[in-house]
Amino acid sequence: MVKRVEQVDSVIVRFAGDSGDGMQLTGGRFTSETAILGNDLSTFPDFPAEIRAPAGSLPGVSGFQVHFADHDILTPGDAPNVLVAMNPAALKTNLRDLPRGGTLIVDRDTFTERNLAKAGYDSNPLEDGTLEGYDLHTVPLTTMTLEATKEVEGVTKREAERAKNMFALGLMSWLYHRPTENTVSFLERKFATRPEIAEANKRAFRAGYAFGETTETFAVSYEVKPARLRPGTYRNVTGNAALAFGLIAASVKSGLPLFLGAYPITPASSILEELARHKNFGVRTFQAEDEIAAVGAALGASFGGSLGVSTSAGPGVVLKSETVGLAVALELPLLILDIQRAGPSTGMPTKPEQGDLLLVLFGRNSESPVPVIAASTPAQCFEAALEAARIALKYRTPVYLLSDAYLANGSEPWLLPDVDGIPELEAGFATEAPGAEFHPYARDDETLARPWAIPGTPGLEHRIGGLEKQDLTGNVSYDPDNHDLMTRLRAQKVAGIASDIPELEVDDPGGASLLVLSWGGTYGPVAAGVRRVRDAGGQVAHAHLRYLNPFPRNTGNVVRRYERVLIPEINLGQLRKLIRAEFLVDAAGFNLVRGLPFRASEVQEAVEAML
Amino acid sequence: MSEGNGSGAKRGPSAKDFKTDQEVRWCPGCGDYAILAALQGFMPELGLPKERIVFVSGIGCAARFPYYMETYGIHSIHGRAPAIATGLSVSRPDLFVWVVTGDGDALSIGGNHLIHALRRNVNIKILLFNNEIYGLTKGQYSPTSPLGTVTKSTPVGSLDHPFNPLSLAIGAEASFVARAIDTDRAQLTEVLRAAATHTGSAFVEIFQNCNIFNDGAFDFVREDKENRIYLEHGRPVRFGPGGERGVRLRTDGSAEVFEGEGEPLVWDAHHPEASPAFALSRLTRETAGATPIGVFRDVERPVYDALLNEQLAAARERKPAELGALLSGGDTWAIS
Numbered sequence: 024m025v026k027r028v029e030q031v032d033s034v035i036v037r038f039a040g041d042s043g044d045g046m047q048l049t050g051g052r053f054t055s056e057t058a059i060l061g062n063d064l065s066t067f068p069d070f071p072a073e074i075r076a077p078a079g080s081l082p083g084v085s086g087f088q089v090h091f092a093d094h095d096i097l098t099p100g101d102a103p104n105v106l107v108a109m110n111p112a113a114l115k116t117n118l119r120d121l122p123r124g125g126t127l128i129v130d131r132d133t134f135t136e137r138n139l140a141k142a143g144y145d146s147n148p149l150e151d152g153t154l155e156g157y158d159l160h161t162v163p164l165t166t167m168t169l170e171a172t173k174e175v176e177g178v179t180k181r182e183a184e185r186a187k188n189m190f191a192l193g194l195m196s197w198l199y200h201r202p203t204e205n206t207v208s209f210l211e212r213k214f215a216t217r218p219e220i221a222e223a224n225k226r227a228f229r230a231g232y233a234f235g236e237t238t239e240t241f242a243v244s245y246e247v248k249p250a251r252l253r254p255g256t257y258r259n260v261t262g263n264a265a266l267a268f269g270l271i272a273a274s275v276k277s278g279l280p281l282f283l284g285a286y287p288i289t290p291a292s293s294i295l296e297e298l299a300r301h302k303n304f305g306v307r308t309f310q311a312e313d314e315i316a317a318v319g320a321a322l323g324a325s326f327g328g329s330l331g332v333s334t335s336a337g338p339g340v341v342l343k344s345e346t347v348g349l350a351v352a353l354e355l356p357l358l359i360l361d362i363q364r365a366g367p368s369t370g371m372p373t374k375p376e377q378g379d380l381l382l383v384l385f386g387r388n389s390e391s392p393v394p395v396i397a398a399s400t401p402a403q404c405f406e407a408a409l410e411a412a413r414i415a416l417k418y419r420t421p422v423y424l425l426s427d428a429y430l431a432n433g434s435e436p437w438l439l440p441d442v443d444g445i446p447e448l449e450a451g452f453a454t455e456a457p458g459a460e461f462h463p464y465a466r467d468d469e470t471l472a473r474p475w476a477i478p479g480t481p482g483l484e485h486r487i488g489g490l491e492k493q494d495l496t497g498n499v500s501y502d503p504d505n506h507d508l509m510t511r512l513r514a515q516k517v518a519g520i521a522s523d524i525p526e527l528e529v530d531d532p533g534g535a536s537l538l539v540l541s542w543g544g545t546y547g548p549v550a551a552g553v554r555r556v557r558d559a560g561g562q563v564a565h566a567h568l569r570y571l572n573p574f575p576r577n578t579g580n581v582v583r584r585y586e587r588v589l590i591p592e593i594n595l596g597q598l599r600k601l602i603r604a605e606f607l608v609d610a611a612g613f614n615l616v617r618g619l620p621f622r623a624s625e626v627q628e629a630v631e632a633m634l
Numbered sequence: 635m636s637e638g639n640g641s642g643a644k645r646g647p648s649a650k651d652f653k654t655d656q657e658v659r660w661c662p663g664c665g666d667y668a669i670l671a672a673l674q675g676f677m678p679e680l681g682l683p684k685e686r687i688v689f690v691s692g693i694g695c696a697a698r699f700p701y702y703m704e705t706y707g708i709h710s711i712h713g714r715a716p717a718i719a720t721g722l723s724v725s726r727p728d729l730f731v732w733v734v735t736g737d738g739d740a741l742s743i744g745g746n747h748l749i750h751a752l753r754r755n756v757n758i759k760i761l762l763f764n765n766e767i768y769g770l771t772k773g774q775y776s777p778t779s780p781l782g783t784v785t786k787s788t789p790v791g792s793l794d795h796p797f798n799p800l801s802l803a804i805g806a807e808a809s810f811v812a813r814a815i816d817t818d819r820a821q822l823t824e825v826l827r828a829a830a831t832h833t834g835s836a837f838v839e840i841f842q843n844c845n846i847f848n849d850g851a852f853d854f855v856r857e858d859k860e861n862r863i864y865l866e867h868g869r870p871v872r873f874g875p876g877g878e879r880g881v882r883l884r885t886d887g888s889a890e891v892f893e894g895e896g897e898p899l900v901w902d903a904h905h906p907e908a909s910p911a912f913a914l915s916r917l918t919r920e921t922a923g924a925t926p927i928g929v930f931r932d933v934e935r936p937v938y939d940a941l942l943n944e945q946l947a948a949a950r951e952r953k954p955a956e957l958g959a960l961l962s963g964g965d966t967w968a969i970s
Contacts, residue, residue: 059967205965249969258966268961275957282725301960302949307725307942311717312750319714319747320721323690326708327726349711439966442958478706478722478729481685486654486700488709489693498656499701 026236027243033092034199034247035100038191039117040109042075042085045188050087052192052209056201058259058436061249062091065547066434067099067620072289072372079133079141084116093248097547097554099433101622105198107191109133109164111142123156128194130164130187160240164190171230177219186227193231200246203232253438260437262401262430263290266334266360267297269408271304274330276409277416277448280305282324284317284333289372290428291362294334314339318346318359325355328452328477330412334360336428337379338369341386347421348387349489351513354464354473356415356422358408359383363427363544365618374618375429377543380597383423384572390510392517394418395571397425397543402437404430407569409445416448417523418516419472425571427544427593429620452477463487463497470523471516518573527575531564532557537633538585540610542568542598545621549591552626559627561634568598579606589613589633591626647684649675654704660695665816665842669763670702672822677703680730680830687730690719692744694736695770696763696842713744716751719758724939730830733760737778738768741797745777749806754938755834762799762839763816767848780920785847800915800930803837804908810836811911811931815856816843821864821927828929834937854919855927863917865928870898871914873924881917881926889913891922903932 036053040046047068057064069086076083090100105126108114110133121127134149148154149161168187172178189210196203207225214221235241260268274281283306285295299308307324311317318333325331333343340361350357363379365371383395394414398407404426411424453461453474463485464473476483485497493500494508529538530553541549546567553565566581568574582588582602588610590599596612603610613629615621652674660666677687687705691697693712700707710718715733723731740748740762751758767785768774774787778799782791803811810832814822822840829836841852855861863873863881871881880898884890887909889899902910911931918925 055965059965061967061969252969254969256962256966256968258962258964260964271960272957275955280725282721284721302946303953304955304960305946305950307946309721309724309942312746315714316717316720316747316750319710319717320724323708323718323721323723324725325721326718327722327729329721329725331721345711346714353708439961442961478688478726479685481683484684484704484706486689486703486707486709488700488707489711490709 026241029243029245031245031247032094033090033096034105034245035088035090035103036105036107036195037086037088037103037117037120038107039084039086039113040188041078041112042071042073042083043078044085044109045185046085046087046109049188049192050089052206053195053201054089054259054434055205055209056196056203057089057091058257059202059205062093062247063095063250063252064089064091064259064436065096065099066090067429068432070373079110079112079138081112081116081142084113086113086117091247093250095250095252097551098620098623101624107195109187109191111138111144111148114148115142115144121157125157126160127154127157128160128162128191130191131161132163132165162194162234162240167230167234168227171226172223175219175223175226178223182220183223186224189224189228190231190234193228193233194235197232197235198241198244200244203228252436255438257436257438259434260402260405261293261432261434262398262404262426263293263362263432264297265402265404265437266398266408266426267294269405270298270330270332270358270412271301271306272405272442272445273409273412273448274304274306276445277330277412277450279328279330279450280307282321282329282331283308284311284319284321284324284331285309286311286314286317286335286339288314288336288339290364290431291334291336291339291360293431294360294362314342315346318343322346322350322353322355322357325350325357326353326477328450328475330358330416331356332358332360334362336362336364336372337366337382340379340382344387347393348391350421351387351391351393352489352492353487354419354513355475356419358411358415358422358424360424360426362431363425365616371618373428375427375544375593375620376616376618377427377545377593377597378616379425380571380594381600383425390514392514393421393423393572394517394520395423395425397569397571398430399543399546399567399569401430401433401435405437405440413448414520416450417472418470418520419475420517425543430544451475452480453483454480456482461485462495464492465495466512471512471519521573521576524570524575526577527566527568527581529564529566529581532562535562535564536586537630538564538566538582538588539630540566540568540582540588540590540598540602542571542592545591545593548621548623549626551623552621552630555623555627556630556634559631561631563630563634571598574605582606582608582610587611587633589630591621591629593621646678646681648678651684652677652704654702656701658702659698661846663845664695665765665844666696666699666763668816668819669822669840669842670699672819673826674703676823676826679827682730686728687732688722689732689734690715690722691734692739693770694739694768695844696734696736697739699734713739713742714747715739716744716747716758716760720751720754720756723756723758724942727757727939727943731758733758735760735762737762737764737766737776737799741777741799741802749802752803752806752808752835752837755809755935757834757937757939759829759836760838762837763842764799764839765842765844765848766851767844769844769847773847798915798918799839801912804912804915804931808837808931809834809933809935810929812837812929813839813841813925813927815841815852815862815927817856818927825929828932832932834935854923855925861924863924863926865901865903865914865926865930867901867903867929869901871901871926872898879924881914883910883913887913889917891917891924903929906933
């Protein structure tokens with residue numbers, strides 16, 4: 024049977040199923056196939072914090088959305104064109120996002136009375152007209168998976184059934200002309216110790232592909248041509264992996280051993296797990312007894328001349344506050360990575376938010392300035408980690424790096440940097456006292472940084488601590504004028520970083536009176552929303568902040584240059600508060616706190632409402 | 635160890651070299667002075683250059699200690715010294731890291747860090763100055779104050795049962811556990827020496843008199859020397875004038891004091907089981923009117939620092955550290 028092939032410029036696919044259905048794996052493999060094909064892409068895994076909520080239940084639904092295109096894209100897409108629903112619960116929770124006319128593929132074997140009841144369906148949506156208007160394909164996925172794997176010896180029925188995600192992946196691979204070799208070799212690697220499981224999965228995968236080729240239900244398949252991206256070598260990378268690589272790069276470029284103190288917490292744990300795999304780089308990962316010990320050990324390692332890092336999310340960052348305060352007083356390099364998630368308290372652990380900005384800026388006792396950097400896309404996390412390390416080392420200061428659950432788990436193609444082109448980072452340890460006596464709190468004229476004299480250096484023995492220190496000598500001091508001086512010096516040191524970071528860039532094709540000012544992980548959706556406004560004829564400028572403390576030196580000029588400023592944030596207006604306070608600009612906010620990234624369309628509407 | 639006098643070789647630092655130019659600011663008569671003097675006197679024995687020694691402390695009277703030692707030092711935050719020292723020790727195996735802490739610092743706010751450092755057997759030496767009171771905050775009861783202790787925060791007596799620091803340390807799998815008394819310089823130095831030569835975590839409780847807020851807390855053993863049960867490895871445990879009293883284990887494994895005739899326990903600090911050391915740690919003023927001092931437990935166990943650094947070395951041997959190879963390690967594709 025000869026089937027028609029249609030060219031399309033972009034597609035958004037969402038895989039949805041039970042937590043135990045392997046949807047993250049399926050989405051990840053589909054993404055890898057897509058990356059190898061050379062499409063630009065962006066992914067968004069959306070899963071519950073519960074590892075396995077009751078099977079078939081609504082809270083147990085796990086999803087993975089991937090957007091791929093023949094041109095550059097900025098987001099995982101607002102709404103899917105194709106929804107793969109592995110059970111009634113997945114259909115129920117995801118159908119509202121699929122526009123009428125969209126392609127819907129369901130495993131009809133799972134639409135049993137019991138599963139329908141668990142999902143809260145009174146009648147079967149496959150039969151009652153609910154799905155009218157969709158391009159519906161009901162496929163007996165489970166039956167066909169069992170059929171395809173029945174001759175594999177040593178595999179239980181349950182194990183065979185679990186390969187149905189690979190059947191779905193095979194079908195989708197056919198539908199969008201994805202290359203399959205890497206998935207086959209991936210399955211062989213993943214199940215190396217159980218070749219029979221590998222075999223069952225491979226058979227299910229191939230059966231899914233063959234089903235697409237032969238069945239009449241799919242008359243058309245689709246091609247998405249490779250995107251014209253900048254030349255170079257690419258790989259797909261999640262934000263957390265890029266952070267881990269950036270930290271290792273900072274270690275290599277500074278010649279300092281990397282020490283990570285961490286306590287497992289969603290969505291930051293995968294940084295610990297990634298770094299634990301790279302001991303050949305001299306990376307020491309320390310899974311501590313708690314968040315406090317994690318950052319304490321990192322600070323201890325910094326005192327000894329390591330690049331000390333601690334990773335966490337908001338509920339862990341609050342516990343680290345006292346140690347970050349100590350690092351402010353000790354003036355030692357330290358990186359604290361906050362992978363923000365929805366709160367307060369435990370909140371929604373797997374869902375993104377931008378709610379920790381004011382926490383990391385101000386969540387310490389007294390005047391305790393800390394530089395803050397925010398990553399903007401998954402791949403940009405690499406540069407953000409390097410930059411955070413540069414500032415920490417040069418200015419002898421703790422630095423907060425903000426990411427979020429969206430960047431952490433989302434992925435995009437990453438143009439690999441030329442490693443020789445990455446600038447070296449200077450540790451610049453003190454090796455001898457410039458005068459007769461060593462002064463641990465003497466300062467560099469330009470940066471105001473103090474010397475970093477690590478134990479083992481003869482003649483520079485000194486004691487530092489959390490008590491206020493006398494200028495120069497670092498001895499304990501309760502002198503009022505000295506405390507005033509030290510408070511101002513610490514503030515000046517951090518404020519002075521503004522002269523050492525790039526100016527805020529404004530994307531303004533001309534004629535705009537409205538500036539959209541975003542920060543951190545919302546870059547993709549906000550830039551995409553702005554594009555849409557312009558495509559519809561609107562005039563709008565966009566600037567994106569990657570430095571939150573200090574702000575780039577031209578920030579005041581930029582925000583004052585426009586009649587109106589709109590600040591979209593996934594919080595109730597934290598940056599807006601800062602911009603208004605700092606620059607006396609009456610900025611407006613666009614705020615949604617739904618535990619989801621912005622959609623480009625939401626940003627578009629908010630901007631258009633201001634035009 | 636330092637070379638002999640007049641040899642012309644480079645000599646290690648002397649006790650004086652470990653004194654800083656900072657005025658010592660403990661209350662006159664505080665037990666901390668004696669401990670500081672003992673430690674400064676003992677340090678030269680290590681034969682280590684000063685720059686390779688680090689003292690880490692938390693908060694409390696005892697925590698001022700690093701300011702008075704001419705080594706590297708951090709006076710950190712309340713209870714966190716074992717965590718900070720862990721990061722330093724693990725990342726710098728060439729250093730000799732000491733933690734100075736108190737009963738509130740180590741057993742209340744920092745209890746979690748203490749037990750985990752001991753469990754991991756990190757190569758740090760922890761000196762707990764126990765005065766059974768909060769001194770720096772001016773006299774509230776501590777987690778080692780006896781039940782019913784009347785303080786400003788417990789005007790009609792404390793309600794919580796105290797920790798026994800040694801029982802806690804032994805329960806936390808500590809590989810070295812000892813006790814000393816601030817004024818007993820010879821025995822304190824001996825315990826410090828044993829702790830210093832132990833590989834892995836060493837935990838030393840030092841009875842320290844706070845003459846302002848809890849004067850005389852340890853008089854039953856500090857002043858009444860016949861109540862000291864000196865533990866010496868390989869020797870029968872006898873004490874009191876003429877060794878008239880002894881310690882033996884009951885059939886249920888607990889320890890008891892007996893008078894006169896009887897078969898005392900021959901002390902084995904290297905016993906593979908922790909139970910004899912635990913049994914002895916239960917002998918207190920309340921249970922026996924006397925208390926053992928010396929080394930309770932001294933066993934060899936894998937050291938966290940060494941294990942971690944071995945993993946690093948093994949990984950380096952397996953795979954070179956090439957940044958370019960790391961970054962392009964996944965599925966890559968080229969666009970021309």
